[in-house]
Amino acid sequence: MSSNGQSFLLDPEKQAGPTRYSHARVVQPSTHHTIYVSGIAAVKPDGTYEGVVENPDGTFTADVREQTAAVLRRIESIIQGASNGKANLYNIVDATVYILDMKTQYAGMNEEWNKIWADRASAPSRATIGVKELPDPRFMVEIKATAIFEA
Template sequence: MSLNGQSFLLDPEKRAGPTRYSHARVVQPSTHHTVYVSGIAAVSPDGTYEGVIENADGSFTADVKQQTAAVLRRIDSIIRGASNGKANLYNVVDSTVYILDMKTQYADMNDEWNKIWTDRASAPSRATIGVRELPDPHFAVEIKVTAIFEA
């Protein structure tokens, strides 16, 4: 069993395509703590934005691939801190990903996601939602997760 519980797949023998996520995670709530991580975007504590390319005319472009990698690193740091080093991204059981454009950004977001969770058996359950806007125009992606770890 993985650190984030047991994976449940409706049809584990069927090929699922390029997306790696479990249909569900089963966690026994005996001696576990739960960490609920708020929606995190690619902004550092000092206010700088990761994955944002400033254009010559003063406008900017947000790179969803770079931002997804940055967000996942930041979430990993949050989970490690909140658990006093007892947990990390591999303890995530559930996630919600918000992106601005499913057609043009989903594949790049998913590529970065799949670098962390390399198979469906270890990946958390996930919903990916296309939204009209995020709280800051510099954001291309925001991710919210729930993680568990043993006390």
């Protein structure tokens, strides 16, 4: 069993296409701690934004791939800190991804996601939800996650 529990796949022999996620993760919690990571966006502690270019006229451009990668890095830092270095992204058992536009942003977000998890058997369960807006207009993606690690 991997560090984030055992993968359950409804049809493990069938190819799932370009998306990598387990249908469910089975975890035996008696010897584990659980970390519930709040929704994280691509803003650094110093207030700067990753994956965002501020234009002189006050407008900005944002890149969902860069933001997704930045969010996953921040989540990993949070998990590592909260677990005193005992856990990382591969301990995530469940995640919810919020994006602004499923048609134009889902593929880019999913490409970055798939760079972390090489296959469905190692990936956490996941829901991806298209939303009307996120807390800051510069955000294109926000991810909420739950991780487990051995005590």
